[in-house]
Structures are given as structure tokens and as C-alpha cells.
Amino acid sequence: MSDDIPILRLGPNLMVTLQGNLEDTTVEHIERAVTHEVARTRATGLLIDVSGLSIVDSFVARVIARLVAMVRLLGARSTIVGIQPAVAITLVELGVPMSHVRTALNAEQGMALLREPTGR
Amino acid sequence: MTVLAEDAVLTMTINGEADLLHVRSMLRAEAQRAGLTLTAETKLVTAGSELARNIVRYSTHGQGVASVERLHRNGRHGVRVEFRDDGPGIADVEQVMRDGYTTGDSLGLGLPGSRRLVDEFSIDSAVGRGTTVVIAQWSR
Amino acid sequence: MGYAGAVVSDELSYYQQMIDNITEYEVIRLDDNGIVQSWHAGAERLTQYTAEEIIGRPVSVFYPPEEAASGRVEQDLRIARDTGRCESEGWRVRKDGSQFWASTLLTPIHVHGTVVGYVKVSRDLTERREQQLAALGAEQMLEAITDYEVIRLDRDGYVRSWSPGASRLKQYTEEEVLGHHVSMFYAEEDVRDGLAERELATAAREGRFETEGWRVRKDGSRFWANVTLSPIRDSTGELLGYVKVARDLSERREQEQLVQRQRDEILELSTPVIQVWDKILVLPVIGTLDSLRAARLTDGLLERIARDQAEVVILDISGVPAIDTDVAQHLLKTVEAARLMGTASVLSGVRPETAQAIVHLGIELGTLRSRNSLRDALQLALQIVGGTAAEREPVDV
Numbered sequence: 240m241s242d243d244i245p246i247l248r249l250g251p252n253l254m255v256t257l258q259g260n261l262e263d264t265t266v267e268h269i270e271r272a273v274t275h276e277v278a279r280t281r282a283t284g285l286l287i288d289v290s291g292l293s294i295v296d297s298f299v300a301r302v303i304a305r306l307v308a309m310v311r312l313l314g315a316r317s318t319i320v321g322i323q324p325a326v327a328i329t330l331v332e333l334g335v336p337m338s339h340v341r342t343a344l345n346a347e348q349g350m351a352l353l354r355e356p357t358g359r
Numbered sequence: 360m361t362v363l364a365e366d367a368v369l370t371m372t373i374n375g376e377a378d379l380l381h382v383r384s385m386l387r388a389e390a391q392r393a394g395l396t397l398t399a400e401t402k403l404v405t406a407g408s409e410l411a412r413n414i415v416r417y418s419t420h421g422q423g424v425a426s427v428e429r430l431h432r433n434g435r436h437g438v439r440v441e442f443r444d445d446g447p448g449i450a451d452v453e454q455v456m457r458d459g460y461t462t463g464d465s466l467g468l469g470l471p472g473s474r475r476l477v478d479e480f481s482i483d484s485a486v487g488r489g490t491t492v493v494i495a496q497w498s499r
Numbered sequence: 500m501g502y503a504g505a506v507v508s509d510e511l512s513y514y515q516q517m518i519d520n521i522t523e524y525e526v527i528r529l530d531d532n533g534i535v536q537s538w539h540a541g542a543e544r545l546t547q548y549t550a551e552e553i554i555g556r557p558v559s560v561f562y563p564p565e566e567a568a569s570g571r572v573e574q575d576l577r578i579a580r581d582t583g584r585c586e587s588e589g590w591r592v593r594k595d596g597s598q599f600w601a602s603t604l605l606t607p608i609h610v611h612g613t614v615v616g617y618v619k620v621s622r623d624l625t626e627r628r629e630q631q632l633a634a635l636g637a638e639q640m641l642e643a644i645t646d647y648e649v650i651r652l653d654r655d656g657y658v659r660s661w662s663p664g665a666s667r668l669k670q671y672t673e674e675e676v677l678g679h680h681v682s683m684f685y686a687e688e689d690v691r692d693g694l695a696e697r698e699l700a701t702a703a704r705e706g707r708f709e710t711e712g713w714r715v716r717k718d719g720s721r722f723w724a725n726v727t728l729s730p731i732r733d734s735t736g737e738l739l740g741y742v743k744v745a746r747d748l749s750e751r752r753e754q755e756q757l758v759q760r761q762r763d764e765i766l767e768l769s770t771p772v773i774q775v776w777d778k779i780l781v782l783p784v785i786g787t788l789d790s791l792r793a794a795r796l797t798d799g800l801l802e803r804i805a806r807d808q809a810e811v812v813i814l815d816i817s818g819v820p821a822i823d824t825d826v827a828q829h830l831l832k833t834v835e836a837a838r839l840m841g842t843a844s845v846l847s848g849v850r851p852e853t854a855q856a857i858v859h860l861g862i863e864l865g866t867l868r869s870r871n872s873l874r875d876a877l878q879l880a881l882q883i884v885g886g887t888a889a890e891r892e893p894v895d896v
Contacts, residue, residue, distance in 0.1 A: 324801030325401035
């Protein structure tokens, strides 16, 4: 199922990259694939790289927030990395509730955040 | 998707989810043509994506039309987009323009959220008559 | 001298009837001295004289007095007699003194090799002359307009007339463009878009279409043009073509952009982002924040965060005279956007009255941390950068 979705395994963590102009069905497909992959691999962390997204509308934001919540129920932590400046201010103006998601500037810092002993 | 080449206004029919991609690409190209800042461009494309999705989700058969018009005023350039559908329409426009109102499975951010992203926003809707939303974004 | 008049035959009466039926022309006979000998309806219509009033009078009464006095009539008759015809155009005078522009042909009548009189055929060309003058005037007007392109397109958008202004603007000569489609002046991406056809269609539908956009000169260079398209229709409303007026706004656009750049630079100066330490930025907010400055501040800060990969940003508001709801909301949005990018914010320089205002306004502070002075804020920032990643997230979920 995850054949066409770039999910990378990095030690105990998984990394998924979202990029380009995404159709809603693709986003939902990724959500399912990643959830299954986290369960299958028993990963403890998930890095969601969105640096390749030039827009994140409320649908995509909602799916990402949902993914973070589901992954948490599977016992793993998530960090979103690489939100573009224009995307960040757009999400704030749009009013998408994202306060529960952890973010980092880049994959490296995201990994560091996942390695922190604090949290779940 | 069809781009009708019979008008100075670029018109695009919205028929399904795949057309969201076309609306985004078209708005991005028009925003860059008008010289909008990256932030203004991103907000316009995002608002357009929300409004096009509303058409796909809530209008009759998920069909509607997006029309783009190029604006020039006092040396500033802008992009105006009209999203029109002949769907069921909205009974209480004021209510849906409030944050948190939701129909179907939407988060209810579509309309009020889009309004916050653009320089100009207007909505015209009535039950049985469909909905028309017009947004515009200007260069500085 | 009465010879011609005395010849009466059936043949002649047919001719007279024919002439009587000509109403658009004056066809009269003069004797060898230029005295009017015959008259008919067409002549009366043209000059208002009846036969009784005019027969027997000299042809010079039809000429303006100054021309008659200059011997013009005698000269024309002589030319007709000597060369077989005399054609002329000029002002002629009606009975009421009004003038009309006429073309006149004088031919001699010969009897046995002797000129016994003349046939004079005249036609009123006033209207045609007016039209010619008007056309000439319009043409000269177009010639004189060099700052604008004024050209005509046919209904399908092919160039049918060119003007000096158009040559100046686009560098093409008339031969190079006549018969070509107007899209030859459009930028490549607009040609692909079918923009020219859409603009013509809109002009035809709306009665007029004005736009601004890039157009291309012969040498391939682009200029920013203001273009107006107006449809030309015949009396039945059938579309015949378009008049296209264009001018070069490049200079104005450049000036606008220069002003814009200067304004940006001033805004840039008024919202400077300073890197005070590795991964730590300070944004000293000084003066009143209007919405334009506030938006610019946010854009500038977020872009700088991305460029420097800054982990902490200190927003120093000690230089802001008053924090109202809008400014406070804007600052908090900026803080939230920075957080989404993965950057922590520290507020510094909050004065007691500002603190009161923010709390009284009921603004949700969220995860925002604040320090009284810039020094304390920097100390906290260094702690965050040097410490564990968790310290970046004061409320860890």
C-alpha cells in the first residue's frame, strides 16, 4: 500500500515527505499508509517533512493533525518539520488548530526533538 | 477541467477533486503575474483551494465555475476570483461566516478562514439559487 | 449665333427628354460666348435657378465673383475650344449665394468645324469632398499621434492598418504587420493562453476593453502596455473590426516599482531583524505598527527565520508606544507562525502599562514567554538554544 509513498525508516523513527500539489485522496491515502507503517514497524517517532508543500489548506492541515493524533494512540511521537514561512502565517490566519503538534525547523532538529527523553 | 478561451476572464469549470489542483496552479500563476508577495500569493491560493473544495463538496453534483480576472488600479495589480455554483445555497450566510460553524465533515473554516486570507471578500447566496463567492488579492 | 437653337429635329427632342430626366447632374448648353441656352430639372435642383431666370444669362453667374472677375470663365471656355474639353473642380454659387463644390466638364459643340457653343456638365461633389477631407484629416491626425499606437484590426484580430505611433512603439514597419494576427505582439505565455482572442471577445461583448500587460517589440524586448480595444460596427450592429489604442507604460511602471522598492527599504529599515547570536534573532519593534508595517514585519521575520534557521526569536516591544488589540493580536499571530516553523519566541521590554493592557484585553498568551529586559530575554534565549530541545516547548504535550 505504501509502495508509492516515500516512507523512510531511520532507526526507531519513520520519516514521511509530503510535496507538490496534492489531491485530497492522495493525502488521505498517505494518512492511512503512514498509520499502518507506524503500527507495522512499531516505530517510536514520526517525522513529517512538509518543506516541499507551498500551500497547506485546512483539509491538509486537518489530515496532518489527525495523523499526529492517531500516531500518538499507536504509542509514537510526531514532529512536523519544514513548514514554509508563508504557509505558517497562512495557517495561523486560516485558524487551523495546530497547537498540539510539535514542530521543528528541519529534519535534523526534528530528529533531536524525537530523541528527547521527555514526553511519551 | 476546461479553460474557456472566449473571454478576457479566465474561466475554469470545477467538476471534481482533481480540479482543486488546477485552480491552485492557475491562481499561483495569476498571483505571480500580478506581482503579489509570496505571502499574499500563498494566502490567495489557499483561499481558492478552500472555496473550490466547498464547490466540490457541497454544490449540486460537485460542479461550479471559477473565473479569474486581472485587476489594475492606481499602479497596483490584483487578482479577482469568482467561485460560483448552482448548489443548494446557504440559508444563513452570517452563521456560516462565523468561526466554528460546520456543515458535513468540514471544520467550518472554509468561508471565515478564506475571508481572513484575502484583501477583498464577498458572498452572495440564497437557498435554491446557489452560492457566489468573490475574493481579490492586491499587490502592495 | 442662333444656328444651333434653330435646329429642331425629333432626334434633338429625344436628347432633351433624356437630359430632363437627369437630376443628379446639370447638363446645359451654352452659346459660343458662354451664355446659357438650355435648362433642365437637374440644373435647377443644383443651382436653384428656373429656366426663365437663367436662360440668356452668362455662365459666370455660377462662379464666385472674384473668380468670375479674374477671367476664369473665359479661360475655361478657351481651353475647351482649343483642346476639346475642360475639366475643373471648384466652388460654384447657387442663386441664394450659397456655394457648393462642383466638378465641371465643358466640351465644345462644332458645326462644320466651327465652335457654335458648349455643353456644360456639372455635379455637386460637396459631400464627397467633405468625406475626403475628413479621411485626410483622420489620417493626418493619426500621423501626428506618435506617443500612442492607433491601429485597426479586422473582426478576426488581423492587423488592417498601422500608424507611426505603432511603429515607434513596436518597431515594426507597416509591411511587416499588415495581415498578421495581433497576437504577434503578445508575450509567449499569453499567446498560449489565447489572451488576444479573449480580449477581443470581451471588447466585442462589453463595447470596450481596457487592460495592462506585457507586450513584445520586434526585437523581442518587452514593454508594459496600456491597451484599449473598441469594436467597430456597421449600422446594423454587425462587427467589422476593432480600433486598438496602446501606449507604453514601462516608464511609469518602473517609477512605481522604484517607489515600491524605496518604500520596502524604509519598511525594512523600520523593522530590522538582527542576528545577535548563533540561531538567535532579535526584532526590535519601534514606533506605531500600522497594518502594512505589521504584515511586512511578520513576512520579514518569518523569511529570516527560514534563512538563518533561527531557533529563538526575541520580539522587543520596548519601543512601541501603545499596544492595542490589533497590534497584540498581530504579534501573537507572528509568534504562533514562528512556532509552526519550529522557532520559539520570547517577548521582551513589556512595560507595566502594556502588560495591563494585554491582560485587560483578554488576549490569550498561549505559550508565549516574556522577560522584562532585552538582557534577560537574551539569557533565556541562550538557555533554550544551549539546553535540551524540550525547553523550546514550555508546554510539552
